[in-house]
Amino acid sequence: MVNARSKGRRGEREVINEVNDLLGIQLEVNYAQTFGGGHDLLNCPGYAIEVKRRKAITQADIKNWWDQTVRQALKVNLLPCLWFRQDRADWKVAIPCPYSYEKNLFPVEDFNIASIVSPELWSAIVREEHNIGTRNTITE
Secondary structure, three states: OOOHHHHHHHHHHHHHHHHHHHHOOOOEEOOOHHHHOOOOEEOOOOEEEEEEEEOOOOHHHHHHHHHHHHHHHHHOOOEEEEEEEEOOOOOEEEEEOHHHHHOOOOOOOOHHHEEEEOHHHHHHHHHHHHOOOOOOOOOO
């Protein structure tokens, strides 16, 4: 039987490594989240990152996680950013659609604003929004 907390910590380490590879940013685990809540990973410009790993993921799971991610992000005045993956699959990232968010088409709490993108596209958006380096994320 897999310990859910251990699996969650492994997921956080994977995301930390992925973000470091893509953006050159060293995120940190928010150890205070255990006691007082809060998002999972710290030091990402503009975003409060939640990380979820599960054997199988449903659309209802993603909606519930989005709600949690939004609540945590609003506490610290950052945009919600949900990294999730099911076993033996690639990471996906849910963020507010930049166009919809900028134009106020939906409130950030509404799941209709969530866009699910690849880590590479998310990192390109972060680089563009926060003028971070020029790392090449194009893969062949």
